[in-house]
Structure formats: C-alpha cells, structure tokens
Amino acid sequence: MEVVVLAKWVPTTQEEELKIIDEGRSVDLEEVPFRMNEWDTYAIEEAVRIVKEHGGVGWVISMGSEDADTALRRGIAMGLERGVLLETEEDLIDPFQRAFIFKNLLQKKGIKFDLLLTGGQAEDDEFASTGGVLAGLLEVPYASMVIGIEEISGGEITLLRELEGGLMERVKMALPAVVSIQTGINEPRYVSVTGVLSAAKKERDFLSAADFMEGAKGLLQLIRVEIPPPKEGAEIIGGDLDGKVSGILNILKEKGVYK
Amino acid sequence: MSYSLIIAETRKGEFQEGNFDPLYLSDIVGLPSYILLPEGEYGILRGSCDKVIVAPLKEGEFLNPLNIIRLLERTFQAFGEPSAILLPHCSFGIDVAPYVAGRLGWPIITDISGFCRGEEGEIFIKTLYSEKINGHFRLKEGMRFVGTVRKGVFPKVAEVVKETLFEEAPSIEKDPRRDFIEYIEEEIEDVDITKADLLVSVGRGVKEKGNIPLFEELAALLGGVLSCSRPVADRAWLPKARQVGTSGKTVRPKVYFALGISGAFQHIAGMKDSDVIIAVNKDPSAPIFQYAHYGVVEDMHRLAQKMIENLRDQK
Incomplete structure (x- = not known):
C-alpha cells in the first residue's frame, strides 16, 4: 500500500483576535501561532495505521512556506516515511489551483498511491475541497467526511461517512481512491517536541511549487477580507467574578431552570 | 439564457431543508433554477423553481459524486450547460461539489454565506479563519462555477x-467504483440531551479530560444535563450522544449554557x-457572542469553580 497524506501548516486562530491589514486585502498573521491542521493530524494517524497493517510506504506532502517543513517532520515523527514540501511564499487560497499543483507533483514525480488521504477541511480557509478536486482531476473515486475505515482488501476499501444528526453511511470504493478524513476517526498519537526535532534528520524533498504550475490557473480571487459585521450580539455580563456568577444564576432563575 | 443547476439532497426519501438556500441564492443572482433530484415525488417544489429534473436513480445511487458527474454530462446535453452548479453545504454537497469541480475544470467556492453585486462584479462571501473573517471572492473568468451554500443564510x-416544469433526466450507466451499502443509525444512549430544559455545554476550552468532572458537578448542582461541542466528542471525553451540532443533536432547551465553545x-x-x-468564553472575539443572548468574557474553569462554590454554599 502506498498511502499519501496531504497536510497543511495553518495559523491557529480559534483564540486570536484578528486584525485586517494591507488595505483590507489580508489578515495579519504575524503574531499568530501555527500548527498542523487538526483534521490532517487524524489523516496522518489513519495513514500510519494502514501502512502498519498492510505494509508499504506512507508519504506526507505539504505546500507552503519553509515553515511548513514542520508539518513534514510531525508526519514523519508520527510514523510516515517520506516527506515532500512544495515551497511557495504565495498565498495560494484557490483550492482548484492547489489541487492542480498537487496533481502535477504526483504525475511529474511519478508518485503512485493506492490511497490518498486529506483532512476533511483546513482550519484557515475552510474550503474542504482540495482532496475532492484532486480526485476529480485524477478521475479516481472519492469519499469525504470519513469517520471510519473498516476494511481494505482485494483492491477495495469499505468506509463509513459521517452524515447529519448522528446518521452514517457505509460505502465501498475501488482503489486507488482519495478519502477526506473527519476528526474523531481515531486518537492521534502524541508526538514529543524532541520527536519532531529528530525527524529533521530524515530525508525530505524540498521542491518549488513554481515548477508544478503548468495548467494550474487560479480561478478564484480573494479581493477583500473583513471582520464580519456584528449581529445583534450578546448582552455582556461584566463586573468581577462574583458579579458574573450571580448574573448567570439570575438568568437561570428567571427562566425557571434553576430554583 | 443560462441557468443554475441545484443538485438537491434527500435522506431516506426526505427533501432536505438545506436545499432551499442554493435555490434562493440562485433567485438572488437572477438565474433560472433547475433542481436535480433522485427518484421521488416533489410536488412541494411546484412554484419555487423553473424545472424539477428527476434522475432515474435511487437515493443511494444519486448521493454519489461518481454517478453525479455522469448524470451532469447527460443533463448538460439535454438542457444545456449551466452557469452555476449549486449544492447545500452538507455531507452530500461537500462530497460532490469539489469532485465535480475537478472533473469539469471549474472553480469552486464552498460554504457560501453571502452574495453582493457592485463595481467589482459579483462577489461571493465565505468565512475564513475559524469564522472570524469574511472573505470576498470573485470568479476570475466570469460566471461559471460550482458552489455549496450554507444553510439558513439566504432569504x-x-x-x-x-x-x-417536471422533467426526467436521461439515464446513465452507474460508475461501479463507488457503491452505497447502507445507512447506520447512531446507538441510543442513556441520556437524551434533546429533552433537557438546561444544557451545560462544554467545548474545546475544557482543555483535557480530567476537567470534565468539574463541569459534570456544575451541571448536577444546577439540575441540568452536560452536553458538548465536536472537539470534546472527537476526543471521546464525552460520548457522541452528548454532542450538539449538525453532525450531533439539534437541541432547543430553555437555557443553553455554553462554556469554552x-x-x-x-x-x-x-x-x-x-x-x-x-x-462564556475568554476570547471576546469568539463568534458565539454574536449568537448568544448573554455573554461573559471569562475563563470557563475559573467561572465554574466560583459558581460551584456559590451553589454549594446555598445548599
């Protein structure tokens, strides 16, 4: 089994107050910490387990600035063998273009896969599209939001897709295939900082994304970013800790859910 | 004149509410709307769109990107090429839209939550960076794209x-490389969070499993039930049956008390x-404050500790 994972190095914005710069054209990420995209951590874990069970080679491929090498090192520290970074300083946000560059890489470098995994979405652009577009470009089967891989045998994969409201569907696909992984599919192993550091000794390929742009047109243009206009919003209960606590308890009493 | 093709989702034969957002977006953009669906009865759509195109496929065969692309090729032959292919942003839309975009070589915009038209042309809005930023996107080569549309945003x-007009889509040979086998229902758990009057709900901010008992105690002292957001269920700190959200449960309690979400x-x-x-969230820019009636900017652990102390004293 050749298993390839596409992993992205992303800004961690859940707890950051973001500022708009560049006359409304970009978000200031200078002070924001980066990490492996959460979904991709699950995809890598799944790949490591598949390679362990079925043999073969696991790859982690990323695209971004040289910092994204940390994504490769994390992937290797978790148990994958090969790492490839497509270096670019450009902020390539169009998922069609990103997928096309990955397609060019796989084809030009002769990287063959039985299974290509991506995270269900990237935390930064939330497009949830690169894997699906890539599958379409390569004309191989695709399934998204996969919450369980039940069996891989005889050139087929049986998996569970997560639907809405607690419902799942069981799907069977022919390999090679592209699968996007939902969080919660497994428990990603812990990797120590030293583990990530020592993975730096492993050989990785550093290529320039510019060499794989043939036909990879950007079809989408991000012309402006803005802080979403505030909705009505919450009435803020301020004061000291005691004031906040009694404020909440008063509302609960008023609504009759706490007496 | 061109049109938008809305590929609609049904589940167990039921037309899903999320299909209306792509339909309304199509009206707002000003395109005639054709809705493509699996076998079934769709009288409810009478009056709301220009064409209902029913495909000779069962639901399980239809909800499959590999069959959809074959269906589209035949549909384009029969009805012409659309300017927009729109789907609901859901487990179906996100399965089909990117694949279709890749096969057709069209741009894709997912989770569209706004649209405007001005000097810069047609702008589609989607959220970025944990929903803290709205991105305004323009199609570089004019109106021809695949999009998924967020539920409940377009009036x-x-x-x-x-x-x-009710029409039939041409038949296709199904792609043998992906097959729907069956639906699987979630197992029934001891607690039904949809029945609670008060939900004390914890999110990513809870940080680790060892902190869960604190909030269990808080919920118990208040006479409420503990629920959670996705990251907590993903890590199995609480059972999946306690998860609130599109992939979990939809709840309507008298009070939803969200901590660290x-x-x-x-x-x-x-x-x-x-x-x-x-x-309750320590980050004043957390999107939840846009939807909550009351907000408290505070560390959830500190607040829960204090609240528990007060409640114990009162007993």
Whole structure:
C-alpha cells in the first residue's frame, strides 16, 4: 500500500483576535501561532495505521512556506516515511489551483498511491475541497467526511461517512481512491517536541511549487477580507467574578431552570 | 439564457431543508433554477423553481459524486450547460461539489454565506479563519462555477412564483467504483440531551479530560444535563450522544449554557433555537457572542469553580 497524506501548516486562530491589514486585502498573521491542521493530524494517524497493517510506504506532502517543513517532520515523527514540501511564499487560497499543483507533483514525480488521504477541511480557509478536486482531476473515486475505515482488501476499501444528526453511511470504493478524513476517526498519537526535532534528520524533498504550475490557473480571487459585521450580539455580563456568577444564576432563575 | 443547476439532497426519501438556500441564492443572482433530484415525488417544489429534473436513480445511487458527474454530462446535453452548479453545504454537497469541480475544470467556492453585486462584479462571501473573517471572492473568468451554500443564510426572494416544469433526466450507466451499502443509525444512549430544559455545554476550552468532572458537578448542582461541542466528542471525553451540532443533536432547551465553545456554524446550527443562550468564553472575539443572548468574557474553569462554590454554599 502506498498511502499519501496531504497536510497543511495553518495559523491557529480559534483564540486570536484578528486584525485586517494591507488595505483590507489580508489578515495579519504575524503574531499568530501555527500548527498542523487538526483534521490532517487524524489523516496522518489513519495513514500510519494502514501502512502498519498492510505494509508499504506512507508519504506526507505539504505546500507552503519553509515553515511548513514542520508539518513534514510531525508526519514523519508520527510514523510516515517520506516527506515532500512544495515551497511557495504565495498565498495560494484557490483550492482548484492547489489541487492542480498537487496533481502535477504526483504525475511529474511519478508518485503512485493506492490511497490518498486529506483532512476533511483546513482550519484557515475552510474550503474542504482540495482532496475532492484532486480526485476529480485524477478521475479516481472519492469519499469525504470519513469517520471510519473498516476494511481494505482485494483492491477495495469499505468506509463509513459521517452524515447529519448522528446518521452514517457505509460505502465501498475501488482503489486507488482519495478519502477526506473527519476528526474523531481515531486518537492521534502524541508526538514529543524532541520527536519532531529528530525527524529533521530524515530525508525530505524540498521542491518549488513554481515548477508544478503548468495548467494550474487560479480561478478564484480573494479581493477583500473583513471582520464580519456584528449581529445583534450578546448582552455582556461584566463586573468581577462574583458579579458574573450571580448574573448567570439570575438568568437561570428567571427562566425557571434553576430554583 | 443560462441557468443554475441545484443538485438537491434527500435522506431516506426526505427533501432536505438545506436545499432551499442554493435555490434562493440562485433567485438572488437572477438565474433560472433547475433542481436535480433522485427518484421521488416533489410536488412541494411546484412554484419555487423553473424545472424539477428527476434522475432515474435511487437515493443511494444519486448521493454519489461518481454517478453525479455522469448524470451532469447527460443533463448538460439535454438542457444545456449551466452557469452555476449549486449544492447545500452538507455531507452530500461537500462530497460532490469539489469532485465535480475537478472533473469539469471549474472553480469552486464552498460554504457560501453571502452574495453582493457592485463595481467589482459579483462577489461571493465565505468565512475564513475559524469564522472570524469574511472573505470576498470573485470568479476570475466570469460566471461559471460550482458552489455549496450554507444553510439558513439566504432569504426567499419575496413573491417569486414560477411555472415549474417536471422533467426526467436521461439515464446513465452507474460508475461501479463507488457503491452505497447502507445507512447506520447512531446507538441510543442513556441520556437524551434533546429533552433537557438546561444544557451545560462544554467545548474545546475544557482543555483535557480530567476537567470534565468539574463541569459534570456544575451541571448536577444546577439540575441540568452536560452536553458538548465536536472537539470534546472527537476526543471521546464525552460520548457522541452528548454532542450538539449538525453532525450531533439539534437541541432547543430553555437555557443553553455554553462554556469554552467558540461557535463554529455547525455548532450554532444545532442550538440557535434555544430560548436563551448564555456563552462564556475568554476570547471576546469568539463568534458565539454574536449568537448568544448573554455573554461573559471569562475563563470557563475559573467561572465554574466560583459558581460551584456559590451553589454549594446555598445548599
């Protein structure tokens, strides 16, 4: 089994107050910490387990600035063998273009896969599209939001897709295939900082994304970013800790859910 | 004139509410709307769109990107090429839209939550960076794209009544490389969070499993039930049956008391109809404060500790 994972190095914005710069054209990420995209951590874990069970080679491929090498090192520290970074300083946000560059890489470098995994979405652009577009470009089967891989045998994969409201569907696909992984599919192993550091000794390929742009047109243009206009919003209960606590308890009493 | 093709989702034969947003977006953009569906009866769509195109496929065969692309090729031959292919942003839309975009070589915009038209042309808006930023996107090569549309964001254009034609899509040979086998229902758990009057709900901010008992105690002292957002269930700190959101449960308690939940739209969709929403988060820019009735900017652990102390004293 050749298993390839596409992993992205992303800004961690859940707890950051973001500022708009560049006359409304970009978000200031200078002070924001980066990490492996959460979904991709699950995809890598799944790949490591598949390679362990079925043999073969696991790859982690990323695209971004040289910092994204940390994504490769994390992937290797978790148990994958090969790492490839497509270096670019450009902020390539169009998922069609990103997928096309990955397609060019796989084809030009002769990287063959039985299974290509991506995270269900990237935390930064939330497009949830690169894997699906890539599958379409390569004309191989695709399934998204996969919450369980039940069996891989005889050139087929049986998996569970997560639907809405607690419902799942069981799907069977022919390999090679592209699968996007939902969080919660497994428990990603812990990797120590030293583990990530020592993975730096492993050989990785550093290529320039510019060499794989043939036909990879950007079809989408991000012309402006803005802080979403505030909705009505919450009435803020301020004061000291005691004031906040009694404020909440008063509302609960008023609504009759706490007496 | 061109049109938009809306590929609609049904589940167990039921037409899904999320299909209306792509339909209304199509009306707002000003394109005739054709809706493509699996076998079934769709009388409810009479008057709301220009064409209902029923494909000779069962639901399980239809909800499959590999069959959809074959269906599209035949549909284009029969009805012409659309300017926009729109789907609901859901487990079906996100399965089909990117694949279709890749096969057709068209641009894709997912999770569209706004649209405007101005000097810069047609602008589609989607959220970025944990929903803290709106990105304004323009199609570089004019109106031809695949999009998924967020549920509940586009209003019905007033008094659009159309003469709806019902047609049949051409038949296709199914792609043997992906097969639907069956639906699997979630196992029933001991607690039904949809029945609670008060939900004390914890999110990513809870940080580790060892902190869960603190909030269990808080919920117990208040006479409420403990629920959670996705990251907590993903890590199995609480059972999946306690998860609020599109992939979990939709709840409408009298009070939804959210602690350390940032407010991703998948979560909001599962709790927005609660009578009162109280949100506690240490990040004042957390999106949940846009949806809550009351907000408290505070560390959830510190607040819970203090609250428990007060409640114990009162007993």
